[in-house]
Amino acid sequence: MLRYIGRRLLIAIPTLFLVITAAFFMMRAAPGSPFDSDRKLLPEIEANVLAKYGMNKPLSQQYVDYLAGVAKGDLGPSLKYRDKSVLDILKENYPVSLKLGLSAIAIASLVGVSLGVMAALRQNGTTDHAVMAVAILGVCIPTFVTAPLLVLGIASKLGWLPTAGWNDGALANLVLPVTVLALPQIAIISRLTRAGMIEVLRSNYIRTARAKGLPERLIVRKHALRAAILPLVSYLGPACAGLITGSLVVEKIFNLPGLGKFFVISALQRDYTVVMGMVIVYAALILFLNLVADLLYAVLDPRVRLA
Amino acid sequence: MSLLASDGSDRIERAAVKGRSLWDDAARRLMANKAAVASMIVLAGLVLLAAIGPYLTPFAYDRVDKDDVWLAPLTSGHLLGSDALGRDLLARLLTGLRVSLAIGMVATFVSLVIGVAWGATAGYVGGKVDEAMMRIVDVLYSLPFIFFVILLMVTFGSNIVLIFVAIGAVEWLTMSRIVRGQTLTLKNKEFVEAARAAGLGRAGVIARHIVPNLLGPVVVYVTLTIPAVILAESFLSFLGLGVQPPMASLGSLIASGASDMELAPWLLIFPSVVMVLTLMCFNFIGDGLRDAIDPRDR
Numbered sequence: 001m002l003r004y005i006g007r008r009l010l011i012a013i014p015t016l017f018l019v020i021t022a023a024f025f026m027m028r029a030a031p032g033s034p035f036d037s038d039r040k041l042l043p044e045i046e047a048n049v050l051a052k053y054g055m056n057k058p059l060s061q062q063y064v065d066y067l068a069g070v071a072k073g074d075l076g077p078s079l080k081y082r083d084k085s086v087l088d089i090l091k092e093n094y095p096v097s098l099k100l101g102l103s104a105i106a107i108a109s110l111v112g113v114s115l116g117v118m119a120a121l122r123q124n125g126t127t128d129h130a131v132m133a134v135a136i137l138g139v140c141i142p143t144f145v146t147a148p149l150l151v152l153g154i155a156s157k158l159g160w161l162p163t164a165g166w167n168d169g170a171l172a173n174l175v176l177p178v179t180v181l182a183l184p185q186i187a188i189i190s191r192l193t194r195a196g197m198i199e200v201l202r203s204n205y206i207r208t209a210r211a212k213g214l215p216e217r218l219i220v221r222k223h224a225l226r227a228a229i230l231p232l233v234s235y236l237g238p239a240c241a242g243l244i245t246g247s248l249v250v251e252k253i254f255n256l257p258g259l260g261k262f263f264v265i266s267a268l269q270r271d272y273t274v275v276m277g278m279v280i281v282y283a284a285l286i287l288f289l290n291l292v293a294d295l296l297y298a299v300l301d302p303r304v305r306l307a
Numbered sequence: 308m309s310l311l312a313s314d315g316s317d318r319i320e321r322a323a324v325k326g327r328s329l330w331d332d333a334a335r336r337l338m339a340n341k342a343a344v345a346s347m348i349v350l351a352g353l354v355l356l357a358a359i360g361p362y363l364t365p366f367a368y369d370r371v372d373k374d375d376v377w378l379a380p381l382t383s384g385h386l387l388g389s390d391a392l393g394r395d396l397l398a399r400l401l402t403g404l405r406v407s408l409a410i411g412m413v414a415t416f417v418s419l420v421i422g423v424a425w426g427a428t429a430g431y432v433g434g435k436v437d438e439a440m441m442r443i444v445d446v447l448y449s450l451p452f453i454f455f456v457i458l459l460m461v462t463f464g465s466n467i468v469l470i471f472v473a474i475g476a477v478e479w480l481t482m483s484r485i486v487r488g489q490t491l492t493l494k495n496k497e498f499v500e501a502a503r504a505a506g507l508g509r510a511g512v513i514a515r516h517i518v519p520n521l522l523g524p525v526v527v528y529v530t531l532t533i534p535a536v537i538l539a540e541s542f543l544s545f546l547g548l549g550v551q552p553p554m555a556s557l558g559s560l561i562a563s564g565a566s567d568m569e570l571a572p573w574l575l576i577f578p579s580v581v582m583v584l585t586l587m588c589f590n591f592i593g594d595g596l597r598d599a600i601d602p603r604d605r
Binding site for chain 1: 534548
């Protein structure tokens, strides 16, 4: 197990390196520079600014310097936000996105798995049809439709919850954004769980469990669920990464200080270092979560051997 | 002589029975799925509206009228009302639907071509080539989608053709994985071996056995990619990176409707309804196709 983890982490390094390289050169190939502004800088001043950030060197040298910095854990200064390093920005805003994303995933998993199991146990019954109808709606209604509608109804008209803002992560401010983020995930998760459960309930070992007289509740909880959520595990990895790095739309609508907005703004402003930092965090997160998913898979399914 | 005779009678019998192909079965199962059939009818209606609707509206989608701003639905000839610039919502909605559907189909086609070619090559050639090709897909997967698109937008400027290409260029990754996986399993299946043993050449095996079996998952994935692409485009429009005004897409209409929703809720509600309806149709058809083509998952 430990050897497997070690090997996977070793494979992750070249992948991360390729991601950094691709992102670095794609970013630099785009026209424009972080120091473009409405007022044209004097050539001498521009030269000074470029020199300060080491951008007067040839691109290949800058690339090597950047890699050396990353290897030491230094993501460089932001080119747009004076006196802030990329790490500062990540430290300040990442917790917001993390809290939102993790809450959404936790709630979505809990609700989605319960709904999926309920639907599967009453396959083709009323509950099943109701859950599947909700699931279809959940997949088809985009977050940028649910978010404004919920704000209009619950926050504006009824005044039950604040319309926007973070307020240091107060519960009342979290409810709407987390709900909006969780809804489509609930839909997908309940569908995956239902499909997995239906298949598992037909398998021989479940028939054996029934034959030896186990109560249905125990069969579902101890035997079936474990195998039924396998497809879910591989889905949740990338889904987590997407949610945690900040759902851009939700952060924008609810005006939350998460990472999402930096992505768009920084890329548009050519804040190279901030964008690179964001790409690295996202890629590392995906690689890490895929590893976690594979490990979980092996824990849940004893037939899987990690090698 | 007797051998020949029995061969002949056998042929006559077969002609009389007329075999049912896998596709006949699939079509029958699809037609039995009420949700899928209803979705196909609704979708056909939506496509028709998007194709000819914009020519039939009394106002052009970009006609600004400063005397007729914020009109509620059903006033002075504006069936669905008008927006902050007095533009007719019905005309904008039909144009937006057309743009969104077009982006969905073209981008999906781009992803289909790249994904099938890439995945089938990797799966069929195998070995080192396969490994290298799939590693490239892995790396691209680890890059955030929005990063790609923003880079493409800032490099080439924001235009519609680019949105097609950008989204298609991201969506092909999953397609290539699906196609590669299918090709790998199919290559070693007994029926392929049987066909080979029966003397069918390589081209024949691919054409008669690999491709038809590849087609199922690909068709299903295509019907599910179109709504994903429409959603991705709306997402971009919502962030101000997609279709630029006065052009409209469902996403850009919803985005501007969301900012004016307190004053003019119809600007948010009508585009949202059309969007949800469109996505729902595609999803039902995709689900129906999957059940029809691959009945194991039922």
